[in-house]
Amino acid sequence: MEFAQQLLNALSLGAIYALIALGFTMVYGVLRFINFAHSDVFMIGAVVGSLLGNYLPLGTWWSGLACLLAAMAVCALLGVIIERVAYRPLRAAPRLNVLITAIGVSLFIEYLFQNEHVFGAAPRPIPPVFPSVLWQWHGLSISSNQLIVIGVALLLVVALELIVYRTRIGTAMRAVSLNPRAAQLVGINPDVVVTFTFALGSALAGAGGVLYALNYQSVEPLMGVMPGLKAFVAAVLGGIGSIPGAALGGLLIGGIETFIGGSQFSTYKDAIAFALLILILLFRPTGLLGRRIPEKV
Amino acid sequence: MSPLLNLDQATLRFGGLTAVNAVDLSLPVGQLHGIIGPNGAGKTTLFNLITGVYAPSSGSLNFDGKNLAGLRPDQITALGIARTFQNIRLFPQLSVFDNVRVACNLHRATSPLHTLIRGAGFRADEEATAARVDELLALFNLERFRDKPATALPYGEQRRLEIVRALATRPRLLLLDEPAAGMNPSEKVELVRLIKEVHRRFELTILLVEHSMRVVMTLCERITVLDYGVKIAEGAPGEIQKDRKVIEAYLGEDHTNNSAHH
Amino acid sequence: MTPRRSGPPWPHLLLGGALLAAFLLTRWVTDPYANDVLTTIGINVILAVSLNLVNGYTGQFSLGHAGFMSVGAYLSATITLLLGPSILGEDGGAPWAQNALFCGGLLVGGLSAAAAGLLVGIPSLRLRGDYLAIVTLGFGEIIRVIFQNIEPLGGALGLNGIPNYTTVGWTFAIAALTVFVVVCLINSTYGRGFIATHDDEIAAEAMGLNTTRYKVVAFVVSAFFAGLAGGLYGHFKMSITAAGFDFTRSIEIVVMVILGGMGNTLGVILAAILLTLLPEVLRPIAEFRMILYALLLIVLMLLRPQGLFNFRRRPR
Numbered sequence: 051m052e053f054a055q056q057l058l059n060a061l062s063l064g065a066i067y068a069l070i071a072l073g074f075t076m077v078y079g080v081l082r083f084i085n086f087a088h089s090d091v092f093m094i095g096a097v098v099g100s101l102l103g104n105y106l107p108l109g110t111w112w113s114g115l116a117c118l119l120a121a122m123a124v125c126a127l128l129g130v131i132i133e134r135v136a137y138r139p140l141r142a143a144p145r146l147n148v149l150i151t152a153i154g155v156s157l158f159i160e161y162l163f164q165n166e167h168v169f170g171a172a173p174r175p176i177p178p179v180f181p182s183v184l185w186q187w188h189g190l191s192i193s194s195n196q197l198i199v200i201g202v203a204l205l206l207v208v209a210l211e212l213i214v215y216r217t218r219i220g221t222a223m224r225a226v227s228l229n230p231r232a233a234q235l236v237g238i239n240p241d242v243v244v245t246f247t248f249a250l251g252s253a254l255a256g257a258g259g260v261l262y263a264l265n266y267q268s269v270e271p272l273m274g275v276m277p278g279l280k281a282f283v284a285a286v287l288g289g290i291g292s293i294p295g296a297a298l299g300g301l302l303i304g305g306i307e308t309f310i311g312g313s314q315f316s317t318y319k320d321a322i323a324f325a326l327l328i329l330i331l332l333f334r335p336t337g338l339l340g341r342r343i344p345e346k347v
Numbered sequence: 348m349s350p351l352l353n354l355d356q357a358t359l360r361f362g363g364l365t366a367v368n369a370v371d372l373s374l375p376v377g378q379l380h381g382i383i384g385p386n387g388a389g390k391t392t393l394f395n396l397i398t399g400v401y402a403p404s405s406g407s408l409n410f411d412g413k414n415l416a417g418l419r420p421d422q423i424t425a426l427g428i429a430r431t432f433q434n435i436r437l438f439p440q441l442s443v444f445d446n447v448r449v450a451c452n453l454h455r456a457t458s459p460l461h462t463l464i465r466g467a468g469f470r471a472d473e474e475a476t477a478a479r480v481d482e483l484l485a486l487f488n489l490e491r492f493r494d495k496p497a498t499a500l501p502y503g504e505q506r507r508l509e510i511v512r513a514l515a516t517r518p519r520l521l522l523l524d525e526p527a528a529g530m531n532p533s534e535k536v537e538l539v540r541l542i543k544e545v546h547r548r549f550e551l552t553i554l555l556v557e558h559s560m561r562v563v564m565t566l567c568e569r570i571t572v573l574d575y576g577v578k579i580a581e582g583a584p585g586e587i588q589k590d591r592k593v594i595e596a597y598l599g600e601d602h603t604n605n606s607a608h609h
Numbered sequence: 610m611t612p613r614r615s616g617p618p619w620p621h622l623l624l625g626g627a628l629l630a631a632f633l634l635t636r637w638v639t640d641p642y643a644n645d646v647l648t649t650i651g652i653n654v655i656l657a658v659s660l661n662l663v664n665g666y667t668g669q670f671s672l673g674h675a676g677f678m679s680v681g682a683y684l685s686a687t688i689t690l691l692l693g694p695s696i697l698g699e700d701g702g703a704p705w706a707q708n709a710l711f712c713g714g715l716l717v718g719g720l721s722a723a724a725a726g727l728l729v730g731i732p733s734l735r736l737r738g739d740y741l742a743i744v745t746l747g748f749g750e751i752i753r754v755i756f757q758n759i760e761p762l763g764g765a766l767g768l769n770g771i772p773n774y775t776t777v778g779w780t781f782a783i784a785a786l787t788v789f790v791v792v793c794l795i796n797s798t799y800g801r802g803f804i805a806t807h808d809d810e811i812a813a814e815a816m817g818l819n820t821t822r823y824k825v826v827a828f829v830v831s832a833f834f835a836g837l838a839g840g841l842y843g844h845f846k847m848s849i850t851a852a853g854f855d856f857t858r859s860i861e862i863v864v865m866v867i868l869g870g871m872g873n874t875l876g877v878i879l880a881a882i883l884l885t886l887l888p889e890v891l892r893p894i895a896e897f898r899m900i901l902y903a904l905l906l907i908v909l910m911l912l913r914p915q916g917l918f919n920f921r922r923r924p925r
Contacts, residue, residue, distance in 0.1 A: 084743065136907055140911070143914065146668065150867060150910050151911070155907060158900060164899075165900065279747075282743060317754070321750060321754035324748070324751050325747075328744055328747060331733075332735075398815055420815055421815075429817075430815050436812035438804065438805045438812065441805065449801040449818070452802055453816070457798045459799065465621070513816075516817045
């Protein structure tokens with residue numbers, strides 16, 4: 051039973067990592083760069099959810115959904131603004147410059163929110179907007195929150211899969227990811243695709259932020275840093291650029307972390323993800339489901 | 348005499364695509380050998396295979412009796428193979444002089460400690476290298492650009508600088524990837540003269556990928572034709588021009604192209 | 610772009626002059642506030658100039674400089690705390706004995722940091738750009754977690770009661786040494802190899818340069834000086850915690866390098882001085898300091914990617 055309990059915890063944690071990892075992987079797919087600010091979009095999703103939660107009746111399905119949708123909408127908009135202001139002018143610049151800008155955006159959001167006039171560094175509680183029930187079943191304790199996390203994540207991944215493979219804009223995304231110049235030649239506007247990618251990825255991160263905050267019942271400006279880094283590891287583990295890879299990677303990282311956290315090595319929990327990242331990059335840089343992109347010489 | 352470079356069934360696959368397919372190639376010492384073929388025939392990829400940018404999927408590559416498979420690009424250069432690039436790749440932050448000087452690093456054993464002490468040996472080595480670089484630059488009429496940034500040079504001079512830089516590694520085999528690309532007819536004539544001069548003076552074996560038929564036909568003693576990664580013909584320029592398979596695959600379309608150029 | 614010149618004519622003379630100035634500074638600076646500010650400037654110069662070797666000249670992007678700094682800080686403090694009592698005796702020992710012990714501690718700290726640099730560098734320097742950034746960040750975090758779990762080193766509470774051996778003189782002398790070593794390396798086969806690796810790795814390899822080796826050399830030398838800076842820092846603050854060498858610390862150093870202009874030692878020195886003094890001057894708006902740093906990064910990349918103090922190279 052101990053194991054089944056851990057598995058359930060792992061699944062709900064992994065589902066959140068998967069939601070964040072999807073944003074990393076999609077942006078990497080079309081632009082070939084790591085959007086460091088993605089973790090902070092995740093945090094802002096949680097902030098939006100908690101602020102709105104204060105004005106809604108607690109413990110009802112519709113107010114929970116309202117919080118999720120509001121966070122997703124705000125984050126989508128934010129993602130688009132970040133891309134437009136900070137990344138688009140650097141589309142032709144060296145990769146290092148874009149990386150530095152992304153770090154700059156990430157730090158800007160983090161320190162802005164830590165400022166007392168904006169949000170403050172101290173954690174704040176998030177009101178329990180969703181109905182909260184705890185079921186006991188053969189010694190297994192299942193919280194409604196865990197089920198919501200898993201359910202919402204599953205729903206969003208399926209929706210994403212449909213968008214990417216069944217819609218025109220999804221096809222354009224895949225085309226840009228495979229060959230940006232050829233995509234442009236057949237009339238795809240890369241700016242539209244990039245904007246859409248950022249909106250989609252950020253919306254998923256926003257949803258992840260609300261769910262994560264509900265799980266831990268608190269919101270703070272740096273809450274995105276660690277989950278963000280671990281989700282990045284998840285994206286690399288699954289094969290960066292691969293959507294099913296990101297989902298799989300998220301679940302695996304969630305699993306590894308939960309089981310290490312329950313063992314005698316729990317104090318090393320935060321270091322494990324990085325050690326794993328280093329091992330993957332050394333021995334299988336394409337990840338589990340990724341494909342090799344040969345470098346043009 | 349055994350060949351300087353020998354490719355035996357050299358093959359490179361990228362997933363489902365076979366970019367270089369079972370190519371045999373044998374280069375005797377001193378030969379000036381041309382590789383031609385339509386766009387995407389795998390010519391540059393063959394260069395990348397020889398210089399270690401890619402490892403072969405199967406087959407063997409030998410240089411001077413040594414197996415090249417598994418060696419890093421810099422190790423292959425150290426054995427005596429140097430190259431230029433189709434899309435010029437000079438070091439933009441370095442001057443013309445330093446672009447050539449850095450290519451001499453290969454034959455200079457400086458420890459970090461030497462650079463701190465900067466003793467007589469260190470200074471003598473720096474001076475000898477500088478003298479050699481200046482000599483090479485003078486040989487190619489590039490000395491007037493000595494302290495200019497490499498990428499500020501006119502296009503044709505950048506192509507020549509790439510050849511000088513490759514020569515600074517003291518190669519025995521020189522790979523030239525489309526050296527005449529983007530040159531006008533008079534520049535091409537000058538380039539042919541230059542390659543002949545380099546070939547003679549540095550006692551080199553040269554392998555050359557080129558689209559300009561006139562350059563290949565006047566320069567090369569022997570020509571290999573690639574199409575879709577497969578070698579479809581090899582022979583002297585006269586034979587290649589008459590080869591039916593080559594005309595079908597390549598010269599047919601290129602004759603029309605060339606008449607426009609000339 | 611104007612290419613680099615061959616560097617200052619007499620690096621040894623400059624080093625000698627700087628060391629003399631450092632010695633004199635120790636004599637003249639008696640005001641504790643000035644002492645604190647100058648020491649911080651010196652430490653930041655060491656950190657920024659050494660990181661510039663990797664992030665600027667060699668074009669790699671390390672986000673783990675604070676990790677190497679912490680290795681130096683912990684190891685040197687361990688030496689002075691552990692061996693101090695037995696070597697110096699009850700009375701604390703003569704000044705020369707204290708300085709000798711400090712010197713040994715710093716050296717151990719620097720060498721351990723260099724060893725850590727080698728350990729991190731060999732595997733990760735095969736990676737490109739953003740991956741390297743995140744791996745070095747990861748290594749920094751791993752180092753932090755490890756120190757937090759070593760109970761003899763104080764665990765999460767850190768090390769306290771470290772003797773106050775760091776002086777302005779020591780700091781400036783080591784800063785001068787750092788600049789000297791970096792300038793000498795840059796004006797040699799190594800520097801040209803670093804820059805060629807930065808500009809075009811594939812072309813550099815085709816010219817026979819073992820780019821991995823150049824990157825590792827840059828990385829190890831850089832880590833060594835970060836270790837020395839860490840040692841100075843520990844014996845200046847007298848207490849250290851692993852959490853004090855986190856990601857934010859690394860970022861502060863990165864900002865100095867970018868502000869000064871990647872691959873421009875003089876600019877980076879100026880930036881390190883400016884960014885140390887700025888918070889002192891701007892105390893009233895101290896809470897906005899990091900927000901300003903972040904904005905500075907973005908604005909610089911958008912408008913002046915070559916850095917504030919780089920007048921030689923045009924933007925690329």
